[in-house]
Amino acid sequence: MKPPKRRSLWWRVHSWAGLKLSIFLTFILATGTLAVFAHEIDWLVTPAMRVTPQDRPLASWGAIAQAAARAEPEGRLQTLHAPIDPWFAVEAWVDMGKGAPRRVYVDPWEAQVTGTHGWANVHRFLRQVHRHLMLPTKIGIPIVSSLAFLLLASLVTGIVTYKKWWRGFLRLPRGGDARRFQGELHRLAGVWSLWFVALMTLTGIWYLVETLGGRAPVPELPRLAVTSAPVTGPALDRLVATVRAAKPTLSIREIRFTPDNGVIFLGQDRAWLVRERANGVAVDPATGRVTAMLDGRDLSVHQRISEMADPLHFGTFGGLTTKIIWFLAGALLTGLSVTGMLIYARRIQRADRVEGGGVRIAWAGMGLWAYVSIAAVILALALTPGAIGGAS
Structure with a gap:
């Protein structure tokens, strides 16, 4: 028997990496993509977050803090967050003594409270389910971050199996045959998302390194005996x-x-x-x-890498422009996970003349990993109420 060709081996690895955990990978990619615009989604569903920009100076931080403190007199003002865009309200976190903080929204021009909200929101859900599946961070982050190695395997094997891939940036998919169209669409999306896959791989591995003990040291601030209430x-x-x-x-x-x-x-x-x-x-x-x-x-270099990870992972460093780019790239990567699964199913269906739908064939190809992936997703959703409920 002739030894298998190198391309065949690379392709087998590429297929395995893209198929076995495709359900779990798609879930993590989709929630991460949505997390890019999590604040904007909250803005849409939470009227208190919405304000009308005005052509005059903003109210002072002191006036804003005073308004937030008065809105929840039984709590302790913990943090003030400036609006991420002019149409957002200032967000204050108030410690209510037990449970999670309560959110108070303040108009940055009027220094008037526009409403209050509990800790649970879209941003909290997407961040926690994407980051650690609502599990304790020491358990959840390594599980999610380990997918970076799956992305790395897909990246390397995809480049090797796609001969002269640099010519594929302008090679549009041809119609006629569904299998060929899906394959060419998959390759087109793949070459355009190479930079994004590499970035997600690097930041994902870094998050794993941090969780396993490689976290950068945080500057220590002088300790003070602050006994009075927060100044406003x-x-x-x-x-x-x-x-x-x-x-x-x-x-x-x-x-x-x-x-x-x-x-x-x-x-x-x-x-x-x-x-x-x-x-x-x-x-x-x-x-x-x-x-x-x-x-x-x-x-230090170690600290700089740590501080760069989040802005690069979520694309927040350039405002709305980079967030749109990251969202589109994330959607493309999520689509790659889905089309890869369908391509595998069609290949098996054609080669082995297997009857049945593509999803059914792909599910069978995943084997035990399909049940593991579904279980992880269901567990994360089941843990959500307790993980992000907090203060009401």
């Missing part, structure tokens, strides 16, 4: 003025009222492609003294 109104505005004097290039996107480190102002500065937590100023609310300053340009 003019007192907070004075702290904002102190921060702007100390770090005038900082665009404040988040304010944390912590019991141990004072008031922490975070946002974007001169460092590119980092999360907002990489730049900031910590202030002692009792004295108004700056206790620490964070600059994304001072990060």
Whole structure:
């Protein structure tokens, strides 16, 4: 018997990687794609998040914080988040003493509360189910992140089996035969999504490394004995003025009222492609003294990789433009998972003259992995109410 050709071996690996866990992979890819616009979906379904942009200066952070604190007098103001776009309200998180925080939305121009909402929302669901399947993070993240190796296998074997793949960018699918059309469409989508598959592979492996102990060190802030309630109104505005004097290039996107480190102002500065937590100023609310300053340009290589991972994974670094690109690329990758499964079914159907529908044949080809994938999806959905319910 002749040994199998190298291309045949690569193709077998490509088929296995794309088929056995295709249900689970499609679920993770689809939820991740939707997660790119999770905030926008929440904006559509939550009237309190919607405001009308006005042609005048925004209200002060102090006035906004005061409005949020008054909306939930029994709670403790925890965090303020600046609007991600002009038509979004400011989002405040209020600690109610037990359970998850409650969300309070404030008009950034009027400094008036537009409504309140519990912790559970579309963003929370999509983020947690995509990141760790509603399981404890030490269990769920390694399971989901391990799919990066499946993407890596598909990427490498796809390039090897598709001879002269660089010519395929403008090769449109031909009609006539359904099997040929699906195959050529799969290859066309594949070459256009190569960069995205590589990016998702790298960030996915990085998340796995972090979970297994490779997390980058987080800067330690001086500990303070903060016993008073979070500062609001003019007192907070004075702290904002102190921060702007100390770090005038900082665009404040988040304010944390912590019991141990004072008031922490975070946002974007001169460092590119980092999360907002990489730049900031910590202030002692009792004295108004700056206790620490964070600059994304001072990060080590290890820390910089950690801060780059989320912006690159979800495409948030360039605003609405990059989010649209990432959403379309994610939809393309999700479609690749589905078409790959159908191509396998048609190939088996034609080669072995197997009767039955494509989905039925693909299900049989998955074997035990089909039941494992379905079980993982059902488990994640069953755990959802308890995982994201929190405060009502």
